[in-house]
Amino acid sequence: MKGHYKNILCVLSDSHRQDETVAQAIHIAKTHQAEITIMLALEALPPNANMVMESFSYIESQQNMETQAQQWLSEQSKSWSQQYPVNTAVAIGDPLINVVSRVVNHDVDLVIKRAEESFLDRLFGSLDMRLLRKCPCPVWIVDRKPKSQYKNVVAALDLNYHYPEHEAEVRRELNRDVLRHASQIALLEFAQLHVLHVFDAIPENMTRDGFVTVDNENMEDNVASFFAERDAELTRLLDELESDLDDHVLEYLKPQKHIVHGHPRRDIAATSTSVNADVVVMGTVARVGIPGFIIGNTAEETMHQLQCAVVGIKPAGFKTPV
Known part of the structure; x- marks a missing residue:
C-alpha cells in the first residue's frame, strides 16, 4: 500500500x-x-x-x-x-x-x-x-x-474545494494522503477507521456577532446542500482508496463516516474525543507556496485541544523553509 x-x-x-x-x-x-x-x-x-x-x-x-x-x-x-x-x-x-x-x-x-x-x-x-x-x-x-495499540484512528479531512483550481487540487491530494496514512495505521493496528469532516455553512462568529442575518429556512437548505456536496466527495475519496488497496481491504476496514455541521476549530477535536480517538491524522499545511502555513490556524488550534496522538501530513510539493 x-x-x-x-x-x-x-x-x-x-x-x-x-x-x-x-x-x-x-x-x-x-x-x-x-x-x-x-x-x-x-x-x-x-x-x-x-x-x-x-x-x-x-x-x-x-x-x-x-x-x-x-x-x-x-x-x-x-x-x-x-x-x-x-x-x-x-x-x-x-x-x-x-x-x-x-x-x-x-x-x-x-x-x-x-x-x-x-x-x-x-x-x-x-x-x-x-x-x-x-x-x-x-x-x-x-x-x-x-x-x-490503537483502537480508533481518525482521518480529519478538509473537503472544502471552493478555492482557485491549483489550491483545490493541492487540498484534494492532501486529503488522499491523509486517508492513505490513516487507513494504513488502522490496518496495522487492527483499529477502527473514522473519517471526519466538519463544515461551517456560515462562519459561527459572523452570525454570533450579528454581522450576518440568516433566514433559517435558507440556512437549512444551504446546510443540506453542503452536506450532500461533502458526502459525495468523501464517497469519491473512499472509492479511490478502495482501488489503491488489495481486494476486500476497505470492506474489512469498514470506515465510519462523520460529516458534522459545526465549527471546525472546535468540533474536529470534540468529535475525535467522542469516538475515543487514539490518533488523529490531519493535514498541517494547505498552501505549498507559503512555508509553514497552517490551514487557517484550524489545524494548530485543533492540535492544542486533542488529548491523543497526532500525525501531521504535508501536501505534495511542500518545501521546508528550514
Missing part, C-alpha cells in the same frame, strides 16, 4: 522517562517493518554562555555534553535493541535544524516524538509545532502516555 513507512526517526529532547516513547516508536517500526533511528536532539549551550566562560571551557563543556549524551544513548540502546534493532544519533544545536537535516539527508519518511509536557511549550513555538509546520515528512506526535 502507498505510504508505507520505511525509515523512521524517533526524536528525544532529553533523557528523562523516554522508555515509553521509544517503546511506542519501536512498536510502530515493528508493524511497518521499518528501519528506526533514535536521535537525542539537545539544545546547544546558550549563546551568551561563552561571554561568562573562557573559550576553552565553553568548547570543553560542549564536547563533554556530547560525550555524555553519546554514552547515555549507547547504554540505553542495548536494552531497546532487545525489542527491535535500532540505530542511534546525537545532535547538539538547534533541534529543528538537526531533525530536518537528518530527514532530508537520510530519506526519513516519518518522524516520531513525544508531545511536549508543558502547556507553555505547546503554546509558544514548541519543537512539536515547529516540526508539524516545517518538517518535510509526516510527523507523529505520540501522547504523553503512549498506548501499545
